[in-house]
Amino acid sequence: MKNYLSSSQMTLRMFAADLLVLSSILSAAWCLSVLNVSVPKTLNSTSGSCLLIPCLFNISKEKQNILDSSPEVTWRRGSLWSLYDTDGFTIAHRQKEPVMEVVGDLRKKNCTSVMRNLTSLHSDRYYFRIQAENSGVTGTTAVHINVSESVAEPNVTVPVLREGEEVNLTCTVPAPCPSHPPNVTWAPALGGDVTQRTHLNADGTQSVSAILNFVPSVHHHELKVNCVSIHPLHREDRPLLSHKVVILNVEYPPKETWISLTGLVWLGDNVTLTCQSKANPPAVHRWFMKRAGVEEELSISHVLSFTAAHENTGEYICEAQNLCGAMNSTNLQITVLGISFTAFLSILAALSLIFALLAIAIVMIYRRYKEPIRSETNQDQNIYANMSASAVKSEQLQSKPCEDKNTCTINPVYAFKHDLPDENIYANC
Template sequence: MFAADLLVFSSILSAAWGQSVLSVSLPKTLNSTSGSCLLIPCLFNISKEKENILDSSPEATWRRGSLWSLYDTDRFTIDHRQKEPVMEVLGDLRKKNCTSVMRNLTSLHSDRYYFRIQAENFGATGTRAVHINVSDSLAEPNVTVPVLREGEEVNLTCTAPAPCPSHPPNVIWAPALGGDVTQRTQLNADGTQTVSAILNFVPSFHHHELKVNCVSIHPLHREDRPLLSHKMVILSVEYPPKETWISLTGLVWLGDKVTLTCQSNANPPAVHRWFKKRAGVEEELGISHVLSFTAAHENTGEYICEAQNQYGAMNSTNLQITVIGQSVQFHQCYTSVFLKHFGPIAFLFAIYSSFVKLVGETRVALLKFKYCSNREKMCL
């Protein structure tokens, strides 16, 4: 029992001592895909009294799992032999560069990994781990779309991670909108890499609400078929009013309700202003999408709608409105009057015809009846 406790205590002391002489700088989290590889950017520092081991071709390895169980090498090998990825240190250890690559990844390789350096009579493991996530699917690429204005040249940027620099993704735009696409590989501050596709084009109002896809195509080691990921964006192009017109509902008769609607194609939506021309004089009627009025003879004239936003203005074609029927006349004539008794009640009947005449038109005559109560002397 004492020997076992002593062994554990010695392991803890050894780990603590190793931590004091080795510090490692690497990203906190890295993501990759099953069947691909993963570059692990890594730099380290070692205490000055131990720097001489860098000239003796030390061995660099990566350990996974809990820091305090790393030193049980036999247990580590048994537990993880079937799960271990292929690891290769690419960096120059003499320059304190421990950058490494993991190959043939599967989701079983998701774990925490610690860098370890060993030489004769020396061994130290960094206390900072990189958490590696290996997924069977890809995350969406990142898309940057600036404000789009008609006629102004812009760049749409689509960026996908390149966890395996030896097999970078191919990033494309579909459709390309008649523009030029440039691919660019960027080294980030933490040592990771990304690939961007930059689409340069000049938007027009025809591109408004158009669906555009950014597609990243990732080659894999384990099979010929690549893995795809995409993100769709709907373009919003700002432009001055187009195709401004007036729609008319209702009959334009004297006294009728008239509704004029101004419609235009603009982004952002236009403000609509109404004008009326009559006898060469133009009158502003107000600001509204819809103009309503009860038809009177003074409403006769040409109506114009102006649509305007911050990018420009456009007028509709003139709409001529002529109000029909400018006066109304009523004519009545009684044709007969007679008294009729029904028991104690006497009814006085007056039969007359009513004619409604509009200028230029005579409408149908209506036959109506009136009756009066003799007892109540009331006419209804």
């Protein structure tokens, strides 16, 4: 019996505790239902900066008098129900609470606030609460705040870029701390003007945009442009930088259109003509042939191929066209030679052989007639050489004095005796 009574008592105590919990929850739910708060779902900021929390609220008529008693406005973090807060939970979070300041007018139901000296430890859920002396109400809608050590890259908007048409490049970054807005710019400026503007977003937050106004040209195509944002901080650290690189895609009409052809065109050759042009977007190529003043469209393709015949002789034109415009190439004159290349090589080989035989014959004839002339010339040279030697010897003999008194040589043939007296000669006469 005692055990039965003790168990009944325990049941009654548990039931009473459940009623107490339920009544507390219902009471808190009723208090919360009288305060409706409108805040963004998520807000992002940077460690060392501040954060503006846009906030509007509505309060029931039963609790309207709270606003007339100079209530205390706070932001409760982490948990909506104070019943579930443990001692350790409360102490740990109170040690990390940021500096809060309400900048909105409560009489106009504006609860906009600023959180200062943020660190990454302040990332959490926050609920708006109005506390008077005897009562307080807490909003049911929480704002989730993320505090990071870095800055997200900018959001860049690039419209369609066409050569010669003025456009705006827009680079936008959040401005979570209105007292220290970021500085946003473009580099390079592409010869245009950069304007910086502050925007109020639909959820009450702010952002800063840098607008680059310029006129694109073909030289800007595939050029890298950098959007840079500089975020100042409350602390003494250096400002944080964020950037985003954009590669420009400029549309322009075809430029420098030309036709490529290699070698001569012979009868029966396989001819391939290629039309090349610089264009963005890529151009569509049309082929035309002009002959006897009449222009005829041949095909729509990048390459034109055919087997060379006499009727292929004429002027060839390539037209490159895209959405931005069109451009024709210079006329290419093609004349199909009357013979094939193989026949031309055969004729060239035959002519080469004939010329070689003629050259050999001329050389042989020249050598044959050249040898007798050379032999006669050699004989004449020998005769002249002998005669010259005889003359030299004769001169030597004539100039040599007679040593022999009896004989004096006048020439190589005759010799006279000097010892014959002249008297004998005259005597004989």
